[in-house]
Amino acid sequence: RRRIGRIMKEQGLVSSYTVAQYKPQQSSCNESVLANELNREFQQKEEKKVVVSDLTYVKVKNKWHYICVFVDLFNREIIGFSTGPNKDAQLVARAFA
Numbered sequence: 001r002r003r004i005g006r007i008m009k010e011q012g013l014v015s016s017y018t019v020a021q022y023k024p025q026q027s028s029c030n031e032s033v034l035a036n037e038l039n040r041e042f043q044q045k046e047e048k049k050v051v052v053s054d055l056t057y058v059k060v061k062n063k064w065h066y067i068c069v070f071v072d073l074f075n076r077e078i079i080g081f082s083t084g085p086n087k088d089a090q091l092v093a094r095a096f097a
Contacts, residue, residue: 044073068095
């Protein structure tokens with residue numbers, strides 16, 4: 001570190017540091033503009049009235065693959081799923097089918 005500093009001083013070089021610029025969040029974190037229709041009522045009385053989904057990724061043979069799952073909250077049954085190497089609309093469409 002001192003050697004580099006000495007060489008830079010001999011060459012007339014000055015290091016410049018950049019400070020990370022953080023922009024304040026305009027809206028509250030995790031606040032959606034959509035209404036909360038479910039309102040934490042996870043126990044449902046009708047089949048396929050409320051279906052939730054999750055899109056996650058797993059590492060398979062050193063490559064990331066994505067999984068899209070649809071779950072019925074009535075009986076916690078998986079009613080659709082798909083996997084693929086890309087996270088795109090096709091992945092979700094295949095899970096619907």
